Amino acid sequence: MAGRGRQKATATMADLADRYDLYQQSVQCPEADIDFVLEQFHILRRRKPHILREDFCGTAYTACEWVCRDDKNRAFGVDLDLEVLDWGRQNNVKRLTKVQQGRISLMHANVMEAETPAVDVLLAMNFSYWTLLTRRRVQAYFNRVYKVLVDDGLLFLDCYGGYDAPREIKERRRLDNFTYVWHQEDFDPLTSEMKCNIHFKFPDKSRIKKAFSYKWRLWTLPEIREMLEEAGFSDIHIYWEQADEKTGEGNGEFEEVTRGSADPGWITYVVAGR
Numbered sequence: 001m002a003g004r005g006r007q008k009a010t011a012t013m014a015d016l017a018d019r020y021d022l023y024q025q026s027v028q029c030p031e032a033d034i035d036f037v038l039e040q041f042h043i044l045r046r047r048k049p050h051i052l053r054e055d056f057c058g059t060a061y062t063a064c065e066w067v068c069r070d071d072k073n074r075a076f077g078v079d080l081d082l083e084v085l086d087w088g089r090q091n092n093v094k095r096l097t098k099v100q101q102g103r104i105s106l107m108h109a110n111v112m113e114a115e116t117p118a119v120d121v122l123l124a125m126n127f128s129y130w131t132l133l134t135r136r137r138v139q140a141y142f143n144r145v146y147k148v149l150v151d152d153g154l155l156f157l158d159c160y161g162g163y164d165a166p167r168e169i170k171e172r173r174r175l176d177n178f179t180y181v182w183h184q185e186d187f188d189p190l191t192s193e194m195k196c197n198i199h200f201k202f203p204d205k206s207r208i209k210k211a212f213s214y215k216w217r218l219w220t221l222p223e224i225r226e227m228l229e230e231a232g233f234s235d236i237h238i239y240w241e242q243a244d245e246k247t248g249e250g251n252g253e254f255e256e257v258t259r260g261s262a263d264p265g266w267i268t269y270v271v272a273g274r
């Protein structure tokens, strides 16, 4: 068999990629989230918040950003997936100084049961609370959040919508060395439940299909507001993402609004306090 050894397979870009790293690069911007939290907290509460809880924290990318911002800052991260928490510990928490690491606690728990000390800020980003599929579940979650916030604490959520939101479509976005694909695979108008996936494609044509998949409910702003009010929140603010004048795409700047517009796709932050 001399000279006929097995051909060494060349690893593709997909083989070498790390899906959590790709996720962080494509959908998260902790600096912008924390800038927004600090700015709005200052405007609404006239003081600096120091204790943050990140629900559905995943890799705790944002919680890590929080503890870096101020020596007094402390963060709790809650997620029920041990694999993603471990990745976050190895890749995000380990990059912090020892002192900063001492100010972050990651908890392997369901947000519906997690117990933490009272917090100034509760952050639940990237529509993660949409995995709570019924009004009863979201209501129970908002009731819990209300109780874990200090008296002048604030809840920060996000929400998206528009007439493209329930469509079964794929949207592609080119990043430096890969393409991010957001795939709304299935939508049921009877329940408003959706199946969504994130795929990644690489210049060598390799791909990671369904790197992440979600089953969630497309909640609307009035439903969210009603459930927040039911939980006891009375100070509710909606911030609408502004569009780039040339491309019409979202530009990452958010302005408070008292009414929206019938855009094909919009994103908002929702901020709620007592």
Ligand SMILES: C[S@@+](CC[C@H](N)C(=O)[O-])C[C@H]1O[C@@H](n2cnc3c(N)ncnc32)[C@H](O)[C@@H]1O
Pocket (backbone or CB within 6 Å): 027, 028, 055, 056, 057, 058, 059, 078, 079, 080, 081, 084, 109, 110, 111, 112, 125, 126, 128, 131
């Ligand atoms: C879309 S990722 C969000 C990651 C990150 N927070 C972000 O902003 O991109 C959703 C995360 O929520 C977690 N998750 C889903 N349901 C949960 C629950 N009931 N309690 C805690 N974590 C949950 C999943 O394990 C996953 O890591």
